[in-house]
Amino acid sequence: MKGPLFYSKILLFGEYGIIKDSKGLSIPYNFFKGALKMDDNTSEKAQQSNMALSGFSEYLDKLTKEQPELVSFNVKELKEDIAKGMYFDSSIPQGYGVGSSGALVAAIYDKYANDKITVLENLTRKKLLKLKTIFGNMESFFHGKSSGLDPLNSYLSLPILINSKDNIESTSIPTQNAKGKGAVFLLDSGSTGETAPMVQLFMEQMKSEGFRNMLKNQFIKHTDACVEDFVNGNVKSLFGNLKQLSNVVLNNFKPMIPAKFHELWKQGIDSNEYYLKLCGSGGGGYILGFTEDLAKAKKALKDYKLEVVYNF
Incomplete structure (x- = not known):
């Protein structure tokens, strides 16, 4: 098994400010990526990831029970896959500000969430905010408090414009100028x-x-x-x-x-x-x-x- 790829992100503007309602702009960065995998990889990195997923699955089990109206996961299948050695294979460096836990959260939501909001449907502001809330709850397992923006960016693979806490939208940014000096x-x-x-x-x-x-x-x-x-x-x-x-x-x-x-x-x-x-x-x-x-x-x-x- 190899899951779909989820990319790293770069928050171009808004670090710290978005906690206090500034604008923000986050873009996907395809240089780094990760995917859920199940194979015979016995490397230390794969084993560490598998152990971390085990702790995360317990947390998601709790989240499902405490906030069923927000999100629920197929925890049984998730735990079975972890027992079979599933891990998150990622080239995204940890602790570098490019969203390593965000990509993992997006991958888990994509594979194990029940009634998930998909990228293919009409993403209204309400759906985007709901996704951001879900991802914020999931990612707080890793950071203590999360805005949910990193996983949202990774999940959608689109630039995201943050107008305020309750007002976000996917956006387009000017096309790159390959010959540009800047x-x-x-x-x-x-x-x-x-x-x-x-x-x-x-x-x-x-x-x-x-x-x-x-x-x-x-x-x-x-x-x-x-x-x-x-x-x-x-x-x-x-x-x-x-x-x-x-x-x-x-x-x-x-x-x-x-x-x-x-x-x-x-x-x-x-x-x-x-x-x-x-x-x-x-x-x-x-x-x-x-x-x-x-x-x-x-x-x-x-x-x-x-x-x-x-x-x-």
């Missing part, structure tokens, strides 16, 4: 980051009125503007807002940026050769970069591995 890229920080402690830290900071004001008047303002610009293809305006956003993040989210990148972050803002921002919750994993001139950015970041995600 790009969105991933920068490997060389270490993994854990979501739960970073979100906890953010929640602690939210207790301060100064931080809440900064979030509303600066961070969310620039995030919303970036989303609008990106979706509408306003590249010039986008880079103006990106510079502001990158600056706000450097000044107010320092603990989420690996220390060795503080200087690099500032260099980008000062030189205008690239702008960096968090990819997911930060703390490690990937850092997102935006540049109007990829050749210049590559030169400035020659000591790092850049992975191009989108060309302007």
Whole structure:
């Protein structure tokens, strides 16, 4: 058995902000993917995945009993398959902010949910919100608290525009310009980051009125503007807002940026050769970069591995 493929995702804009109702934009990233498998693989990775699925199945059993009106799973079949050695075979790096648990959640829902909402039906806003709620409940097994966006993106394989907590829609983004000089890229920080402690830290900071004001008047303002610009293809305006956003993040989210990148972050803002921002919750994993001139950015970041995600 080999299940369908589920892809990683990149939250281009909205990390932390969407917890407090900012706009957000999430896109599928087909470079990494995963699928449920049942074969004779006895590698340590497969065994670890199988054990994790066992714990997850108990959690889903509980979820089915506690919220049957939201979602129910064929837990019997799921547990039988896990007993036969099923595991999630994935190339998505864990702790890198590209949705490793999201792809797994999407794969399990796709195979074991009863009366599932499928990608083929007319996805009304109501259905999208229901899916997001289901996925949020499922993924909280891994993170403590989840918006459900990563699995939603992975399940639909479509860009998702978050207008607010209760208003999401699948969207189209401008077609890539393969010959364009500008790009969105991933920068490997060389270490993994854990979501739960970073979100906890953010929640602690939210207790301060100064931080809440900064979030509303600066961070969310620039995030919303970036989303609008990106979706509408306003590249010039986008880079103006990106510079502001990158600056706000450097000044107010320092603990989420690996220390060795503080200087690099500032260099980008000062030189205008690239702008960096968090990819997911930060703390490690990937850092997102935006540049109007990829050749210049590559030169400035020659000591790092850049992975191009989108060309302007």
